[in-house]
Amino acid sequence: MERSVLVGAAWLRWVVLGFAVAVTIGNRARIAHPALAFGxxxxxxxxxxxxxxxxxxxxxxxxxxxxxxxxxxxLVAALVAADGIVLQSRATGQHLSGAVPIxxxxxxxxxxxxxxxxxxxxxxxxxxxxxPLIAGLPDGRQGRELxxxxxxxxxxxxxxxxxxxxxxxxxRAQDDLAEARARERxxxxxxxxxxxxxxxxxxxxxxxxxxxxxxxxxxxxxxxLFGDDRDPGTLPAALRAAAVAVEERWGDLQVSxxxxxxxxAGPHTIRAVAAAVGEALTNAAKHGGAxxxxxxxxxxxATDGLLVTVRDDGCGFDPALVPAGHGLTGSVHGRARExxxxxxxxxxxxxxxxxxxxxPHPANLR
Amino acid sequence: xxxxxxxxxxxxxxxxxxxxxxxxADLGDPLRVVAEAGDAAEAIAAIEQHRPKLVVCDLxxxxxxxxxxxxxxxxxxxEEVKVVMFTVSEDEADLLEAVASGAFGYLTKDTPGPELRxxxxxxxxxxxxFSPKLAAxxxxxxxxxxxxxxxxxxxxxxxxxxxxxxxxxxTYKQVGAQLFISEKTVxxxxxxxxxKLHLSRRAELIRWAADHGI
Numbered sequence: 001m002e003r004s005v006l007v008g009a010a011w012l013r014w015v016v017l018g019f020a021v022a023v024t025i026g027n028r029a030r031i032a033h034p035a036l037a038f039g040x041x042x043x044x045x046x047x048x049x050x051x052x053x054x055x056x057x058x059x060x061x062x063x064x065x066x067x068x069x070x071x072x073x074x075l076v077a078a079l080v081a082a083d084g085i086v087l088q089s090r091a092t093g094q095h096l097s098g099a100v101p102i103x104x105x106x107x108x109x110x111x112x113x114x115x116x117x118x119x120x121x122x123x124x125x126x127x128x129x130x131x132p133l134i135a136g137l138p139d140g141r142q143g144r145e146l147x148x149x150x151x152x153x154x155x156x157x158x159x160x161x162x163x164x165x166x167x168x169x170x171x172r173a174q175d176d177l178a179e180a181r182a183r184e185r186x187x188x189x190x191x192x193x194x195x196x197x198x199x200x201x202x203x204x205x206x207x208x209x210x211x212x213x214x215x216x217x218x219x220x221x222x223x224x225l226f227g228d229d230r231d232p233g234t235l236p237a238a239l240r241a242a243a244v245a246v247e248e249r250w251g252d253l254q255v256s257x258x259x260x261x262x263x264x265a266g267p268h269t270i271r272a273v274a275a276a277v278g279e280a281l282t283n284a285a286k287h288g289g290a291x292x293x294x295x296x297x298x299x300x301x302a303t304d305g306l307l308v309t310v311r312d313d314g315c316g317f318d319p320a321l322v323p324a325g326h327g328l329t330g331s332v333h334g335r336a337r338e339x340x341x342x343x344x345x346x347x348x349x350x351x352x353x354x355x356x357x358x359x360p361h362p363a364n365l366r
Numbered sequence: 367x368x369x370x371x372x373x374x375x376x377x378x379x380x381x382x383x384x385x386x387x388x389x390x391a392d393l394g395d396p397l398r399v400v401a402e403a404g405d406a407a408e409a410i411a412a413i414e415q416h417r418p419k420l421v422v423c424d425l426x427x428x429x430x431x432x433x434x435x436x437x438x439x440x441x442x443x444x445e446e447v448k449v450v451m452f453t454v455s456e457d458e459a460d461l462l463e464a465v466a467s468g469a470f471g472y473l474t475k476d477t478p479g480p481e482l483r484x485x486x487x488x489x490x491x492x493x494x495x496f497s498p499k500l501a502a503x504x505x506x507x508x509x510x511x512x513x514x515x516x517x518x519x520x521x522x523x524x525x526x527x528x529x530x531x532x533x534x535x536x537t538y539k540q541v542g543a544q545l546f547i548s549e550k551t552v553x554x555x556x557x558x559x560x561x562k563l564h565l566s567r568r569a570e571l572i573r574w575a576a577d578h579g580i
Binding site: 193195196197199200202203204254256258259260261262263292293294296298299301309311354 | 382384385388391392454458474475476477478479482497498499501502503505506507509510526530533534535536
């Protein structure tokens with residue numbers, strides 16, 4: 001981005017310089033010190049050549065150094081101040097410098113940021129202000145001359161600051177983009193290599209400790225890469241997070257979370273459902289000794305509401321022997337009721353357990 | 367001779383040697399690995415040469431991915447060769463596309479070794495390996511189709527029930543017990559469901575082509 005500004009400024013310099021030279025030649029009859037005028041323009045042209053070479057060369061960063069900006073500033077400020085001596089601007093309405101200052105403002109903005117670029121604008125403005133003072137103010141026109149000079153001061157400060165600010169914003173956006181791209185690349189690479197390897201380790205090993213380590217590493221990596229942690233808003237992400245928390249605590253349990261793609265739920269529902277699922281899974285591990293569980297969030301075809309089921313392969317229990325609202329089912333029921341829905345537990349001894357939470361439409365959108 | 371008849375030939379296609387080695391180690395008799403492939407082109411060449419009964423195929427591979435393998439097999443060796451997707455991919459569109467294109471089933475890479483072996487043996491006998499994740503995807507897909515088009519779900523009530531049970535994590539056996547039907551019937555329903563996905567996608571394509579004057 002800085003480089004494109006430099007290249008743009010390099011071409012801009014030639015254009016404005018050409019214009020300034022044309023104006024000066026056109027007004028040569030009124031020029032008091034032609035040697036000084038053409039000398040300064042020559043110096044600027046020399047600088048334009050150097051800057052052009054730098055901007056297009058491999059060492060373009062050199063052009064962003066404060067020294068380079070200061071050198072150009074000094075040159076351009078001298079040119080602007082020389083207006084008062086060489087070209088009787090008050091008589092012609094033309095300026096020796098023309099639009100030459102714009103290039104240095106651009107470069108200062110890209111190289112030094114908004115504050116310094118505003119400072120450069122101020123220095124140029126002061127040089128511009130000094131021109132009519134050097135030349136001496138003709139009677140009856142002081143006011144106009146000074147006003148014109150003052151407005152130039154303000155305009156250049158603003159141009160410097162805006163250029164600097166824009167460059168900084170663009171620079172940040174560019175950095176963000178580069179970071180996001182790098183992350184995406186890393187994600188794709190790791191997905192194809194490390195994640196696969198971890199899945200294989202997890203699957204192939206006979207040592208439960210190793211499997212546990214691989215599983216938790218895979219989960220951390222996934223969380224980092226695919227950003228489940230950064231997007232806690234969706235139902236799949238919230239359910240996965242709840243499942244991961246239980247898996248971490250009860251190493252033997254493996255949970256698979258499935259959400260049909262067309263399920264919709266509001267934030268209130270997502271929070272409550274994730275909590276209910278977390279509890280159902282904890283119960284499956286703690287009381288049922290389950291090794292695997294499947295969480296499914298689906299649309300309930302009968303009510304168009306939300307149906308969430310947690311099914312485990314644990315030992316199950318006899319519902320008749322567990323009092324309603326006690327431990328296993330109490331808080332799950334509570335959360336379902338909170339959402340205007342209902343919970344149901346289907347189980348039998350030796351046949352696992354399924355908790356079903358059903359939230360009618362449109363309560364699920366809350 | 368009888369031994370050869372009972373052997374099930376398998377091609378493993380995955381761009382990761384570790385994964386291929388892992389699967390190979392899990393299979394063992396009577397599943398015989400006849401070739402390994404590191405990308406889609408190699409896989410297709412190996413399938414052409416060996417005409418295996420099963421292909422265990424990753425979704426993300428160079429040279430067109432598992433999707434290309436599935437399409438190629440569906441076009442040239444349908445019925446003869448069964449492609450089972452074996453992937454960690456959670457990209458739903460890809461997975462649905464693979465199944466709609468004719469993949470026989472779907473297993474995740476965290477499937478434990480003995481389970482993988484069991485499911486592949488069943489696949490060889492005609493039972494599509496069908497994970498809860500895939501079932502849930504299909505439920506959503508068919509609802510989408512129903513909402514968008516006729517307003518009627520292309521699945522029968524029974525098929526929808528079967529799909530939902532599988533999505534909850536039930537095995538075919540458990541589904542059968544819950545719905546009072548035999549395991550074999552569940553299997554038939556699953557095959558019909560997969561066939562309907564295939565058809566609905568094809569119908570969509572044909573409609574699209576007609577709409578666009580192709």
